[in-house]
Amino acid sequence: MYDEFAMIYDRFMSDIPYEEWASYIDEVVRANVVASEDKLKLLELGCGSGNLTSYLAKTYDVTGIDISKKMLEMAKGKCIDAKLYEMDMRDMKLDERFDVIVSFCDCMNYMPDKKGLFDTFAESYRLLEDGGVFVFDMKTECYFRYDLDNSTIVEDEDDVYLVWQNCYDSKKKENQYMIDFFVKDGEKYERYREVQSQYAYTIAEVKELLVKAGFEAEVVAEDGQSDGSEDEVRNFFVCRKKR
Ligand SMILES: C[S@@+](CC[C@H](N)C(=O)[O-])C[C@H]1O[C@@H](n2cnc3c(N)ncnc32)[C@H](O)[C@@H]1O
Incomplete structure (x- = not known):
């Protein structure tokens, strides 16, 4: 997966609103995470070829991980100011903690089973600072x-x-x-x-796994304003780790 396809991936992503997603992430962070004098530390799961990463790196101290070597090579070619590692999000070999964790553009939909989703949520909970926020999107059934x-x-x-x-x-x-x-x-x-x-996973299934992993979670529609629903194309999950 994402082998040779990586070399043409960016060509077909021109309609993806990466800049808007980065602004949405900023809004969620401002509303949830206590600001600090230093840049906040952000981990991006499934950073792919670095399209969102390049916007995030302007504001945050970014670490990106992806399971595809070829996608990471594309990201590295863009000389983004971020640390990039080949890693499976279900089992992240990281021991530092982050203020913000994000994952955008359907990465969670690649999980073939609930165990994979739960393991990713549990790993994200482990790597998040207390008071931190984990934001990701999912396409609906x-x-x-x-x-x-x-x-x-x-x-x-x-x-x-x-x-x-x-x-x-x-x-x-x-x-x-x-x-x-x-x-x-x-x-x-x-x-x-x-x-x-x-x-595809239902909102209820995802929320249950998030709560089991320790998070408080809410689901928001793609417009960022209304509640998410099963009728949307894509929902955002905003998950808080309590202080
Ligand atoms: C649709 S692409 C999105 C890439 C990037 N987030 C973007 O917005 O362009 C999905 C990415 O998730 C990665 N991915 C899928 N399963 C993964 C896993 N278990 N661990 C880490 N990355 C994974 C793929 O390699 C791919 O780069």
Whole structure:
């Protein structure tokens, strides 16, 4: 996962509101975390190619982790002022603590089971300072079932041609993405295929696991103003570790 696809990932993320997400994170931090003279320490889970990381690094002392070596290579190529490590968020080999932990752009939907989600939440709780905040987003089942299932997306650019097919299995709550892409290499096109799965969880399931891990959690809709619901495309979870 996120192997060769890493080299073209950024090309297809131009509609993702990274700057708005960074502002939203700032708002949540201002409302929840006691300011300090030094930069607050922020850990980003699934930092990928560093798109959000580059905004966060302007304000925070950032550490980013990702399971994909290739995505981290893309992030490192951007010379972001952040420490970047190859790591699984379910088992983070870190022993320092952070004021803020974030994870954006569906990373939690890659967890194939509740155990993976719980382990990530428990690890985040362990690594968060008392009074710290953990913010992440998740796509909903509604999005997988009604927007993505059976859809095919085609992107045609001068040097890359991409076909992305989706199939949602409502029993397994699994959306399979089959991404075929062709990258121009001189006069020829090299073909690549990447198959990924994302999984849907209800708000109630996620909240139960967050509470079990020790957090106080609230769920907010993508507009950042209203409460989250199962009808949204994406919800944000704002999780506090008590002082
Ligand atoms: C859709 S990308 C999002 C990347 C980045 N957050 C962004 O906003 O562009 C999902 C990322 O999650 C990473 N990921 C998936 N499962 C992971 C895990 N168990 N531990 C760490 N990273 C993981 C993938 O390698 C990928 O870089």
